[in-house]
Amino acid sequence: MSQEGMAIFILLISFIVMIFLRFPIAYAVALSSMFCLLSQGLPLTTICQQMVKGISSFSLMAVPFFITMGCLMGTGGISEKLIALANACVGWMTGGMAMVNIVASYFFGGISGSASADTASLGSILIPMMVDQGYDDDFSTAVTITSSCEGLLVPPSHNMVIYAMSAGGISVGSLFLAGYVPGALLAISLMVGSYIISKRRKYPKGDKFSLKNLGKQFLVSFWALAAVIIVVVGVVGGWFTATESAAVAVIYSLIVSVYIYKGLTWKGVWKVLGQCVDTLSIVLILISTSSIFGYCLTTLHVPDLAARAIIGLTDNPIILALLLNLILLVLGCIMDMAPIILIATPILLPIATSIGIDPVQFGIMMVLNCGIGLLTPPVGAVLFIGSAVGKVKMEKVVKATLPFYACMVIVLLLLTFIPEISLFVPNLFK
Secondary structure, eight states: OOHHHHHHHHHHHHHHHHHHTTOOHHHHHHHHHHHHHHHTTOOTHHHHHHHHHHHOOTGGGHHHHHHHHHHHHHTTTHHHHHHHHHHHHHTTSBTHHHHHHHHHHHHHHHHHOOHHHHHHHHHHHHHHHHHHTTOOHHHHHHHHHHHTTHHHHSSSOHHHHHHHHHHSSOOHHHHHHHTHHHHHHHHHHHHHHHHHHHHHHTOOBOSOOOHHHHHHHHHHHHHHHHHHHHHHHHHHTTSSOHHHHHHHHHHHHHHIIIIISOOOOHHHHHHHHHHHHHHHHHHHHHHHHHHHHHHHHHHTTHHHHHHHHHHHHOOOHHHHHHHHHHHHHHHHHHSOHHHHHHHHHHHHHHHHHHTTOOHHHHHHHHHHHHHHHTTSSSSOHHHHHHHHHHTOOHHHHHHHHHHHHHHHHHHHHHHHHOTHHHHHHHHHHO
């Protein structure tokens, strides 16, 4: 075996072994990269250089701001108002509280951009409400965790920013616009699944629809929804970069949470900022260590080798597209979302573009694949959070989630083979 082949073997095998030994993902990425560099006789100062290079990006500064915005809005009394707005929209339907859960996740996802935050915040309110109204606890938890993935697609999603950085040269504004229709399609798919199950189990309806109540709740929730308008319109209109719009949104979120909704005191703000630092440290460490891993992959020409190997299996674009989804789904079962985006994008994006998949469309596909991965054992972070919040055994939650997995996979296939779903809105604004 050549020296390059041995280095690739050491990099990948050591990484896989550490993943199965349940090493923290950042340690697994960094250690496998270090072993790879040592096997090539390269200086370990390369690690420091690549870590600094990985996080010294102006575009990447948007990620901390979006996370801070989500934390401020998520703890500033926003959740209850968005739930009330969702209830006014769809609470009248059969299985009304399930529908409220799904629509509230669409609204809240546009603010937090995090499936974990959505599950923890809305789940702690909605799961007990649903159980009190006669819904099964496992069904309530399954609806909560699957609908939380809408927030990954609906802007402002910091995962979109990470993908744009990894892919290079892709407009964050286009990715933001591309997420709206897929997010809505996912919500509709989950609502159809919830309606069928609710009919069979005879879950209750909510109050009758009232246009007056809808208007009232919209006015109350407007200040929260305006944060999304500031970000998306600012970026698409060319008034702000993604980073600048995120900074403006943080200031706006602070004002809304403290002075308009009054869900936070200044003392509470400092506590929220402490939570943000915890989250940011995890995200930025992952990004910096993944930069070393990406450097090793690039210098060893792994993306080219992987592309040739996958394309060598078949020249059928349909099978290749399905294979890309399968790879991402498998990765989602064993890795968290950010490292998948950082590591897999340079490898899989060239294959996707070679079969005619637009980079923006592939970004939406990747985010949804990773979202499904957040719900699958053994490393499904949102699955664990939902199980803890709902106080339901994980095995029971997984069983209840099976119909919703099917709904999500159907949406994934539609996004894969009908590019207009993702690209219609970005092309419209171009």
